[in-house]
Amino acid sequence: MNVYLDMDGVIADFFTAATKLADCEHSHWRDMEHRDIQRALKKIRKTPGFFASVPAFPMANTLVKSIVNLAGSYTILSSPLQSYPDCALEKIDWIEKNIHIKPLDIIISSDKPKYAEGNILIDDYGYNCSKWEQAGGYSIKYQADEDKVSDCLLTLSMLLKN
8 A cells, every 4th residue: 555645735835825926815725716716827837936936834744754654655646737847847846855755756647546546645635535536545635734734644544554
């Protein structure tokens, strides 16, 4: 059983960085209207280095270290932003700069369920979690700015014991 870890919203604070770049009246991504989100994504696509410069969540390295302590290793599985050609390279660069314990692999893919069968995904997006489970995996919905890292790790520990 392998542990796959998403980046944006889980270890990388994409949403705060994107909201600042959007320069709109909302202080949180989840409060933005669809048109504001689309405008923010358009700005991101025109901002070289955006993904490489997103801040890490304060608990990112604690989460990674705990995953390694529980599971032995982990793999990054993150979705790319469409029409942002350097997204994968910037996300790899981000991992190199911000995460102390390196993953077994870094996979940047829009097809997360491809890796699901018998494995665990930690992701902030409920849709990804649902698709992962439909493909035969186990998911933990964890959003770093809303959820406790201890709850995520407790669930991971229970899944690994089964």
